[in-house]
Amino acid sequence: MIQQLIFAVLTIVAGWFAFSNFFKIRRNILLGRELEENEEASGNWKNVFLIAFGQKKMFKRFVPAVLHLFIYVAFLFTQIELIEIFIDGITGKHRIFASALSPFYGFLISFIEILSVLAFVATVIFLWRRNLLKVPRLVKSEMNGWPTLDGNLILIGEILLLLGIFTMNGTDVLLQKLDPSHFPSTGNLAVSSFLGPFLFDGLDVGTLKILERTGWWLHFITILGFLNYLPFSKHLHIFLAFPNVYYSKEQRGAMENMPQIMNEVKSMMGLIEEETPMTEELPEFGAKDVNGLSWKNILEAYTCTECGRCTSACPANITGKKLSPRKVMMDVRDRAEEVGKELDKGVALEEIIKDTSLFDRITEEELFACTACNACVEECPVMINPLDVILQMRRYKILTEAGGPSEWLPMFTSIENSGSVWQVSDARDAWTKE
Amino acid sequence: MSKVKTIAEMKAEGKSPEVFFWVGCAGSFDARAQRVTKALVKILDSVGIDYAILGSEESCTGDPARRAGNEFVFQMTALQNIETLNMYEVKKMITACPHCFNTIKNDYPALGGNYEIQHHTQFINALIAEGKLKIDGGGFEGKKITYHDSCYLGRVNDEYIAPRKVMEALDIDLIELKRSKKNGLCCGAGGAQMFKEDEPGNTRINEKRMDEIIATGADIVAANCPFCITMLGDGAKAKESDVMVYDISELIVQSNNL
Ligand code: SF4
Ligand code: SF4
Numbered sequence: 001m002i003q004q005l006i007f008a009v010l011t012i013v014a015g016w017f018a019f020s021n022f023f024k025i026r027r028n029i030l031l032g033r034e035l036e037e038n039e040e041a042s043g044n045w046k047n048v049f050l051i052a053f054g055q056k057k058m059f060k061r062f063v064p065a066v067l068h069l070f071i072y073v074a075f076l077f078t079q080i081e082l083i084e085i086f087i088d089g090i091t092g093k094h095r096i097f098a099s100a101l102s103p104f105y106g107f108l109i110s111f112i113e114i115l116s117v118l119a120f121v122a123t124v125i126f127l128w129r130r131n132l133l134k135v136p137r138l139v140k141s142e143m144n145g146w147p148t149l150d151g152n153l154i155l156i157g158e159i160l161l162l163l164g165i166f167t168m169n170g171t172d173v174l175l176q177k178l179d180p181s182h183f184p185s186t187g188n189l190a191v192s193s194f195l196g197p198f199l200f201d202g203l204d205v206g207t208l209k210i211l212e213r214t215g216w217w218l219h220f221i222t223i224l225g226f227l228n229y230l231p232f233s234k235h236l237h238i239f240l241a242f243p244n245v246y247y248s249k250e251q252r253g254a255m256e257n258m259p260q261i262m263n264e265v266k267s268m269m270g271l272i273e274e275e276t277p278m279t280e281e282l283p284e285f286g287a288k289d290v291n292g293l294s295w296k297n298i299l300e301a302y303t304c305t306e307c308g309r310c311t312s313a314c315p316a317n318i319t320g321k322k323l324s325p326r327k328v329m330m331d332v333r334d335r336a337e338e339v340g341k342e343l344d345k346g347v348a349l350e351e352i353i354k355d356t357s358l359f360d361r362i363t364e365e366e367l368f369a370c371t372a373c374n375a376c377v378e379e380c381p382v383m384i385n386p387l388d389v390i391l392q393m394r395r396y397k398i399l400t401e402a403g404g405p406s407e408w409l410p411m412f413t414s415i416e417n418s419g420s421v422w423q424v425s426d427a428r429d430a431w432t433k434e
Numbered sequence: 435m436s437k438v439k440t441i442a443e444m445k446a447e448g449k450s451p452e453v454f455f456w457v458g459c460a461g462s463f464d465a466r467a468q469r470v471t472k473a474l475v476k477i478l479d480s481v482g483i484d485y486a487i488l489g490s491e492e493s494c495t496g497d498p499a500r501r502a503g504n505e506f507v508f509q510m511t512a513l514q515n516i517e518t519l520n521m522y523e524v525k526k527m528i529t530a531c532p533h534c535f536n537t538i539k540n541d542y543p544a545l546g547g548n549y550e551i552q553h554h555t556q557f558i559n560a561l562i563a564e565g566k567l568k569i570d571g572g573g574f575e576g577k578k579i580t581y582h583d584s585c586y587l588g589r590v591n592d593e594y595i596a597p598r599k600v601m602e603a604l605d606i607d608l609i610e611l612k613r614s615k616k617n618g619l620c621c622g623a624g625g626a627q628m629f630k631e632d633e634p635g636n637t638r639i640n641e642k643r644m645d646e647i648i649a650t651g652a653d654i655v656a657a658n659c660p661f662c663i664t665m666l667g668d669g670a671k672a673k674e675s676d677v678m679v680y681d682i683s684e685l686i687v688q689s690n691n692l
Binding site: 261 | 438460463468471487492493498499500502507509510536539540543545589590591625630633634635637638642
């Protein structure tokens with residue numbers, strides 16, 4: 001009874017904390033502006049299935065894709081065990097599915113166990129890649145500090161979880177023989193039927209029972225911890241990848257149109273009558289802060305897995321420039337978090353964005369090094385578009401602040417005055433007369 | 435090269451062209467890119483297609499301005515072009531510049547410009563497939579040739595096949611670059627980089643790309659974009675390499691002796 005009570009209280013408290021943090025993230029995402037007409041994606045279930053669920057784009061790099069798949073599939077299937085733990089925890093029963101799902105229960109748990117072993121192997125290799133092999137894209141400067149710790153913590157959490165599962169199953173196998181009335185038969189288990197006796201043989205029933213409970217609680221508490229950890233981690237992608245892919249556009253070539261400017265130019269050219277109403281304040285174009293970006297851009301920032309595939313393909317970054325598309329996305333998330341924290345303190349949004357902005361994190365040097373090559377967009381396994389953020393911030397610099405590289409000015413004036421990117425004296429069709 | 439007609443001249447004769455050729459700034463003014471323009475003209479002439487250009491009525495599509503972030507300049511030049519093109523009732527277009535291609539194809543519709551545009555490699559590939567353009571193959575026997583995918587034809591508009599098919603028709607045994615197709619490395623010109631100095635770094639993008647091209651052991655690198663051609667040419671100079679950079683249309687002109 002006590003156990004059930006602790007279980008219920010823990011679940012409610014942890015659930016409430018997680019929920020309130022997820023809610024804050026939702027609020028932060030909605031700081032973004034509405035989508036313009038041509039930014040909207042119609043919603044793509046096919047991509048949700050292929051790219052989010054099916055990990056299609058991960059397989060551009062085979063080895064990490066397979067390893068990641070082990071952890072991912074193990075995670076998906078462990079949810080079945082989690083549901084059982086949940087029902088057991090509330091009802092105070094033991095392995096309620098063992099009889100309910102018999103004779104498949106043994107098969108199911110065996111399947112999860114095999115996946116868990118594979119996930120364990122993958123986890124160890126991932127830790128090795130991050131900390132000893134130091135795969136370049138995983139150790140770039142923007143990963144210093146929390147992002148590196150974050151990557152490692154989750155892998156360690158994964159190992160804890162597996163430890164819990166195998167302690168729980170391994171002792172259970174022995175207890176089924178020693179105390180069959182309380183421990184219903186699970187049938188043969190692929191791993192624990194061997195690992196259990198190997199590790200725990202000879203222990204008395206009392207110790208086994210304590211170990212079994214320890215494993216069970218460890219499993220459950222790790223999951224609750226994981227849930228509460230997500231809002232602060234790149235691992236949020238396990239949820240957000242799905243809506244993010246759903247709302248992602250596949251079309252690449254077009255930049256978002258700016259109807260306000262289009263109409264002003266049209267009326268300047270006498271194409272439309274409509275007089276654009278002169279407002280007191282100068283209008284702000286482009287994005288200076290998270291509220292100038294769209295909610296989709298911010299959703300992408302929270303979805304970013306910090307894998308660095310984008311950065312490793314970025315021509316600017318490859319040639320030693322400061323620009324890193326991954327850093328751009330991490331900066332957007334950090335800024336959204338910062339604004340969110342200030343809002344929590346009761347500071348008004350106008351106050352927050354008055355003295356600080358996204359430009360405190362992303363510099364002109366980074367923004368103007370981008371070749372708009374779309375390599376980052378192509379690489380991202382969860383369909384994030386860092387280029388879109390870069391271009392909106394460029395628009396702010398150029399249109400609102402009249403800033404940007406001075407070398408561009410002759411190009412702008414030349415297009416405006418003579419319709420060519422270069423200042424040339426020749427007629428445009430001079431080449432036909434040679 | 436026969437006389438190139440403007441669409442205004444053609445209309446004055448009461449004719450309308452089968453296809454409209456968008457030349458672009460580079461193709462009009464840049465000496466190296468003019469050679470590509472002329473190569474394409476020779477190909478068009480050799481198959482006897484009626485085509486026309488806008489001539490002095492053409493303006494920059496606005497791609498570098500838009501991607502630099504200057505929407506005002508973009509809208510001015512783009513709306514002007516759309517006015518002109520719509521006035522001449524242009525529908526089918528070709529261009530030898532993937533930036534013009536992308537801007538007209540993807541940016542113009544939201545501004546009221548709807549055209550069917552093909553990149554010249556797509557158009558040439560179709561001519562070959564329809565049997566209208568016969569290729570005298572074998573001209574590149576013994577030559578090692580590689581191909582650089584431009585970002586705006588490849589990754590952005592998903593065209594990897596047409597240029598490769600044209601080279602196949604030329605009997606070219608292509609050596610693929612390590613980074614090619616979807617993974618192709620930019621030449622460094624896009625996003626208006628062509629018009630400014632690089633940010634501090636340890637090398638230039640075009641030199642990096644040239645290194646990769648040299649590593650294939652190729653004598654020739656084929657390209658499909660005037661800006662890539664400039665960048666790679668500069669890269670070859672910087673690396674003191676004698677890899678030749680050609681547009682695919684130029685390879686056809688060489689092979690067919692046009
Ligand atoms: S589009 Fe810009 S940020 Fe993205 S890979 Fe290319 S240069 Fe890097
Ligand atoms: S933007 Fe995409 S590719 Fe880049 S680090 Fe984030 S998840 Fe990885």
